[in-house]
Amino acid sequence: MTNQSAPLNQPLLANIRELLSQSRKQVFTAVNTAMVQTYWQIGCLIVEDEQQGKARAGYGKQVLKQLSESLTKEFGKGFDLTNLRKMRAFYQCFPIRDAVRLELSRRLSTHYTSRTSHAEL
Numbered sequence: 001m002t003n004q005s006a007p008l009n010q011p012l013l014a015n016i017r018e019l020l021s022q023s024r025k026q027v028f029t030a031v032n033t034a035m036v037q038t039y040w041q042i043g044c045l046i047v048e049d050e051q052q053g054k055a056r057a058g059y060g061k062q063v064l065k066q067l068s069e070s071l072t073k074e075f076g077k078g079f080d081l082t083n084l085r086k087m088r089a090f091y092q093c094f095p096i097r098d099a100v101r102l103e104l105s106r107r108l109s110t111h112y113t114s115r116t117s118h119a120e121l
Helices: 010-051 063-075 081-093 097-120
Strands: none
Touching: 010 063, 010 081, 063 081
């Protein structure tokens, strides 16, 4: 008895590939969105702590250095002094949460459009 397999159903394979590709894009977008929102919130918390209700922050605080050391120990790379400063600056550039969401959605749609057009070439 020989085991002959039927030819692979190409439309089925194409549909599954498309489904997996779309799912991966959705996961990528969801993770990126969550990380951007998290970094914005971290920046907000830092600014609020530094300013403590005042219009400007006080000088000479070692808060970022201490935060960097603690967060790096617990969560690993990505929380060095430079990145924490960038998170703070990110919040200061977009102090209104909706501005972040609008800019992010605009950039993501541009990114996917350019990636799709390059992939089609």
